[in-house]
Amino acid sequence: MALEITARYGKALNPRGEAPPDAPAWIGGIDNPYLHGAFAPVCHETTAADLPVWGELPRDLHGVYVRNGPNNVHPPTNRYHWFDGDGMVHAVWFGDGRARYANRWVRTPGLALEEERGGPIWPGVLGPFDFGLPLGPLKDTANTDLIAFDGRLLALWYESGCLQELDPRTLATVGPFRPDGLPGRISAHSKVDPATGELIWFSYGDRAPYMRYGVLAPDGTVHRTDITLPGPRRPHDLGVTPRFSILHDFPVFFDPETFARTGKRIPLFHRDVPTRFGVIPRHGTDAEVRWFDFAPCYMLHVVACWEEGDTVVMIGCRTADPTLRPDPRDGKIAAMLSGIKLQANLYAWRMDLRTGATSEGDLDDLNAEFPMIHPDRLGLPTRYGYLARIPYEIPATFDGLVKVDLTDGSRTVFDYGPGVFGSEAPFVPREGATDEDDGYLVTFVTDVDRWASEVWVFHAAALQDGPIAKVQLPVRVPNGFHATWMPGVDPA
Ligand SMILES: [Fe+2]
Numbered sequence: 001m002a003l004e005i006t007a008r009y010g011k012a013l014n015p016r017g018e019a020p021p022d023a024p025a026w027i028g029g030i031d032n033p034y035l036h037g038a039f040a041p042v043c044h045e046t047t048a049a050d051l052p053v054w055g056e057l058p059r060d061l062h063g064v065y066v067r068n069g070p071n072n073v074h075p076p077t078n079r080y081h082w083f084d085g086d087g088m089v090h091a092v093w094f095g096d097g098r099a100r101y102a103n104r105w106v107r108t109p110g111l112a113l114e115e116e117r118g119g120p121i122w123p124g125v126l127g128p129f130d131f132g133l134p135l136g137p138l139k140d141t142a143n144t145d146l147i148a149f150d151g152r153l154l155a156l157w158y159e160s161g162c163l164q165e166l167d168p169r170t171l172a173t174v175g176p177f178r179p180d181g182l183p184g185r186i187s188a189h190s191k192v193d194p195a196t197g198e199l200i201w202f203s204y205g206d207r208a209p210y211m212r213y214g215v216l217a218p219d220g221t222v223h224r225t226d227i228t229l230p231g232p233r234r235p236h237d238l239g240v241t242p243r244f245s246i247l248h249d250f251p252v253f254f255d256p257e258t259f260a261r262t263g264k265r266i267p268l269f270h271r272d273v274p275t276r277f278g279v280i281p282r283h284g285t286d287a288e289v290r291w292f293d294f295a296p297c298y299m300l301h302v303v304a305c306w307e308e309g310d311t312v313v314m315i316g317c318r319t320a321d322p323t324l325r326p327d328p329r330d331g332k333i334a335a336m337l338s339g340i341k342l343q344a345n346l347y348a349w350r351m352d353l354r355t356g357a358t359s360e361g362d363l364d365d366l367n368a369e370f371p372m373i374h375p376d377r378l379g380l381p382t383r384y385g386y387l388a389r390i391p392y393e394i395p396a397t398f399d400g401l402v403k404v405d406l407t408d409g410s411r412t413v414f415d416y417g418p419g420v421f422g423s424e425a426p427f428v429p430r431e432g433a434t435d436e437d438d439g440y441l442v443t444f445v446t447d448v449d450r451w452a453s454e455v456w457v458f459h460a461a462a463l464q465d466g467p468i469a470k471v472q473l474p475v476r477v478p479n480g481f482h483a484t485w486m487p488g489v490d491p492a
Helices: 025-029 109-117 256-262 328-338 460-465
Strands: 053-055 063-067 088-095 098-105 145-149 152-156 164-166 173-176 199-204 211-216 222-227 244-249 275-281 290-294 298-308 311-319 345-352 358-362 368-372 384-389 400-405 411-415 420-422 427-429 439-447 452-459 469-472 483-487
Touching: 145 483, 199 244, 211 244, 222 275, 244 298, 244 311, 275 345, 290 345, 290 358, 298 368, 298 384, 311 368, 400 460, 411 460, 427 483, 439 460, 452 460
Parallel strands: none
Antiparallel strands: 053 469, 063 088, 063 483, 088 098, 145 152, 152 164, 164 173, 199 211, 211 222, 244 275, 275 290, 298 311, 311 345, 345 358, 368 384, 384 400, 400 411, 420 439, 427 439, 439 452, 452 469
């Protein structure tokens, strides 16, 4: 069977005619861009110490860089989508100027059941949806985000899933983390406030209540409230300030009647329905939510959020038109890829809690996503955002690292070079730093022409100068989702 993949992000072979040597053999016969090129899964778990380093690793870079992403174990039973892949975490531990690497699958209950039965069970997000399948119509892969809560490393799923605890020293799956009072499924972008240690969470679903919101304290206390929404929604993130959380209700949702009749969730952009942001006191209830209307749009990720007196400011990566049409340049795979084009630019919304006044507008026009900030700035006025640049022709890949000054939209970009794609790049403060950008940016990069990966470390204050250190990895790291940094963690 001839592969019909045309673009370089999904090309099956490099310029020397080689397929990735560490990918499972079963991808060879499947004409699907999410199984090739930058997306090709790997088929081994690897551990490697004393990795070769180009340049010099800073001595105060001490901790672990961890990144989650989809990496399917079994051949798909139906048309595969990138979002379906089993969660795999790649990590590099830094300390004393040295680096160690490991990757491990997240051993979710779904993956365990498939291993027990000897093959795949769930078709994936492109359907068909069979509610008779064990654990539901979709496999909770825990493939999306990673957060550190109370010393634990937790893997989360974009559809609202069960928290999976991992050992941050080995990446071994400890098992589901389910404190009393916390719903069994919460959103991938629930957030930990570094000042209080609280986990601010939300969840959403197809049946009322369509959203739940709450706070898990480090002592295990859970605050929770149901949130009234007009119907099922797909919020991906929320904003957090010291006093408030900002809930998202975008006019991108599927028709519940069509869903009931066909089992298909077909999201539509309702251009006549406003975007709504609900400002709720951190420990507030549904009755205390103040909803503010804005121009219709969609947003995956919040960059920063803070209070200015009675005004709440939220900056995010806004998609002005989520109804992305297939582009003829993408050929036969256009319809599939258009759904994850991630056409988003920096945008600011302001909500005055005293007067009810609002304002909104662009901060920048660059197509960039997967934002990171200084980890201690969550909820506080923030000057710098660090984002992944996304080329229009190559959806869901990151071809450069961007530093944006959120006060005026000015930016610095480091281009990774042809055929080289990065990951989400957390900011790691330098020891004793006082300036907000005095620290490091850490990212995996993968060269799809060589099927080789490295970790690059940048000075955030001098991004334009390029990496100060490159760590050569023994294996390839495919495209993935979210990353985080856990300070002070050594490998076991
Ligand atoms: Fe996300």
